Amino acid sequence: MKVVSHWTDIEASPVDMEGARDALKRLVLGPADGTPLMALRVFTLAPGGYTPYHSHPYEHMNVVLEGRGALRVADSEQPVALTPGAMALVPPDEMHQFRNTGDSDFSIVCLVPNDYA
């Protein structure tokens, strides 16, 4: 059993990936805590921030915690607006990017399989 009183209690580190801007990552529950299948991270994008527009061979499961953002998917489609309470599945191998479209922090839970925590 592990309980984190609030996800902001976990230390944040900058997302050091090409194509990311003003993004922080927190590993809230992961293999070191004994997660059997998936790890739970929280990403926080400052106003104007974004994650890389990319794809990878594993899924994301997302829960929006605070702020306003958008999920960009295939170039042919409009980004999807995200506000707190929204939840998303990004399947393996689909292009995607999260952006903060508001004027305060945009934070989302992002679960991935343990091997990609």
Place this chain on the structure above:
Amino acid sequence: MKVVSHWTDIEASPVDMEGARDALKRLVLGPADGTPLMALRVFTLAPGGYTPYHSHPYEHMNVVLEGRGALRVADSEQPVALTPGAMALVPPDEMHQFRNTGDSDFSIVCLVPNDYA
């Protein structure tokens, strides 16, 4: 890709398990949506409501969305208070029970492996 604008858009059904009271379940993202490993459900406990005090051979990963509650674990330990932003891992085979300890709905994300959705 599947995006749910807000988890309350998903139809709720009563939790019909012995030992549960005033509990609703929403399957927000599951195998029918193509989740590779885990399914994302939301449980809502009305004031006074609770889930069964039980264990099972799979984990829960939890995110508190609204309200005030408690996570009861082994009988020898004090329940852990939960408020929005709290996150928890309940490992396989550990006794646990969620209770609403507030005066408004208590809602939590509860991820489980697909087979137990």
